[in-house]
Amino acid sequence: MLLLKDLISKKLLAIVSVGFLLFGFFLAQVSTTAQSNTNTILNIQSESLVMGPFEINPSQILLGEDLIFSLTDIRLGTGGGFATGLVCRMFITAPDGISAVELNMQVDSEGNCRYDTSLDLVSQGVTLISGDISLLNNIVGTGSGYVTIDYLGEVVTSNTDVYEVVELDLINPEFEISPNRILLGENLVFSLSNAKYSNGDIAQGLECRHFLSAPDGSKIELSGTTNSLGECVYSINQGLVKGFGIIGIAQSMGLISGDVSKLNQVVGSGLGYGEVYLNGVAYRTNDDTYVVGEEEPEDIVRIITRTGGVYGGLILFVSAILIVGAVYVSLRAKKSS
Numbered sequence: 468m469l470l471l472k473d474l475i476s477k478k479l480l481a482i483v484s485v486g487f488l489l490f491g492f493f494l495a496q497v498s499t500t501a502q503s504n505t506n507t508i509l510n511i512q513s514e515s516l517v518m519g520p521f522e523i524n525p526s527q528i529l530l531g532e533d534l535i536f537s538l539t540d541i542r543l544g545t546g547g548g549f550a551t552g553l554v555c556r557m558f559i560t561a562p563d564g565i566s567a568v569e570l571n572m573q574v575d576s577e578g579n580c581r582y583d584t585s586l587d588l589v590s591q592g593v594t595l596i597s598g599d600i601s602l603l604n605n606i607v608g609t610g611s612g613y614v615t616i617d618y619l620g621e622v623v624t625s626n627t628d629v630y631e632v633v634e635l636d637l638i639n640p641e642f643e644i645s646p647n648r649i650l651l652g653e654n655l656v657f658s659l660s661n662a663k664y665s666n667g668d669i670a671q672g673l674e675c676r677h678f679l680s681a682p683d684g685s686k687i688e689l690s691g692t693t694n695s696l697g698e699c700v701y702s703i704n705q706g707l708v709k710g711f712g713i714i715g716i717a718q719s720m721g722l723i724s725g726d727v728s729k730l731n732q733v734v735g736s737g738l739g740y741g742e743v744y745l746n747g748v749a750y751r752t753n754d755d756t757y758v759v760g761e762e763e764p765e766d767i768v769r770i771i772t773r774t775g776g777v778y779g780g781l782i783l784f785v786s787a788i789l790i791v792g793a794v795y796v797s798l799r800a801k802k803s804s
Contacts, residue, residue: 516550516618517542519578521625523612530634533585534604538614538625541578549578556615557582559598562608562632568598580614607634634746635664640675640697642741642752650762654704655731657689659741659752662697674744675699677720682735682759687725693743703731734759 519540528534536557541550557570557580571594572580582593584604603610610632614625640662649655657677662670670693677689677699689707691699701707701720707727730737737759741752 515544516553516616516621516623517545517547518614518616518623518625521612521614521628523610523628523630525630527631527633528604530605530607530632532604533583534630535581535583536612537579537581539579541574541580541616549576550574550616550618551576551578553616553618555580556596556617557612558615559603559612560610561598561602562606562610562630563602564608564610566598566602566606568600568603569596570594570600571596574616604632607632635666636748637670637743637745637750638663638665639750640741640743640752642739642755644737644739644755644757647756648758648760649731650760651734652731654702655757656700656702657739657741658701659693659699659743660697662693662699662743662750669695669697670743670745671695671697676723676742676744677701677739678741679725679730679739680737681726681729681733682737683729683733685725685729687727687730688723689720689727690723691720699741699743703727731759734761 517540518538521536521538524535524537525532536559538555538557541553541555542548543550551574553574555572555574557572559568559570560566561568570582570588572582572592574580575592582591584600588595588600608631609629611627611629613627616623638661641660643658643660645656645658657679659675659677662673662675664670673693675691675693677687679687679689681687689701691701693699699720707720707722735758736756738754738756740754742749744750
């Protein structure tokens with residue numbers, strides 16, 4: 468009996484021992500799996516944030532034109548998914564080099580953070596934290612910007628990009644007096660033309676002036692507005708308009724000072740030039756000159772052809788015959804005597 472009891476006890480002990488071993492192995496497996504899962508989670512969370520380039524487009528604009536600030540291809544790790552929902556902080560320095568703007572927005576479903584000055588903030592999901600966004604494209608100079616993203620306690624910073632805001636200037640216009648030689652009382656045309664911006668666009672609607680010196684030395688100043696062709700034209704025989712600033716017609720000049728009748732009613736030499744004004748800056752033309760002369764008695768052909776036309780030519784022909792006849796008669800008379 469004792470031997471049987473001892474045998475049973477030994478078997479039971481062996482079974483319990485094996486059970487404990489199996490249970491220990493099970494716990495070890497569970498622990499290993501849990502640790503593996505924990506490591507996987509940690510590896511996912513510790514992936515670095517990868518960002519594409521931060522760009523400001525266009526890189527150069529005119530005053531008041533729109534800009535787009537964008538950080539693209541924001542991902543969780545190389546080749547990972549887009550970091551949708553992460554918060555971007557955009558820092559922009561205006562072209563005065565002093566004024567600063569801070570904006571907040573979220574990474575969109577395509578992995579971008581973007582601000583367009585042509586759109587309102589709310590429609591873009593952008594929040595203004597500080598600064599004046601109107602200064603970004605309304606100050607001449609060079610501005611810059613960059614973006615930061617706080618990811619798992621680490622602040623990741625993008626590259627910095629720059630842009631330039633420029634102001635249009637003018638190409639100096641041209642001035643011409645036509646014709647350059649007239650007789651007393653004949654018409655003169657004073658033309659300021661080819662008023663264009665530096666980008667080639669016609670400078671329409673700008674203030675323009677003519678500064679003229681009559682042959683007697685008196686000064687005349689006219690004022691007007693450049694028309695749709697970039698011109699300011701004054702023709703003596705058309706007179707002056709009442710009031711200034713008429714756009715789209717050939718003649719849009721008003722008198723500031725002087726006596727325009729002196730321009731073609733005095734014998735001698737006159738001259739003139741013009742100016743166009745943009746943002747308080749005067750763009751001056753070249754000088755041009757003209758001469759006013761008197762009709763000379765011996766200039767019979769010019770007088771007749773200018774005033775008589777076809778009939779004048781006939782009169783000239785008949786006069787020539789009469790003159791030749793008179794000379795012939797005179798010679799005959801001398802020969803007879």
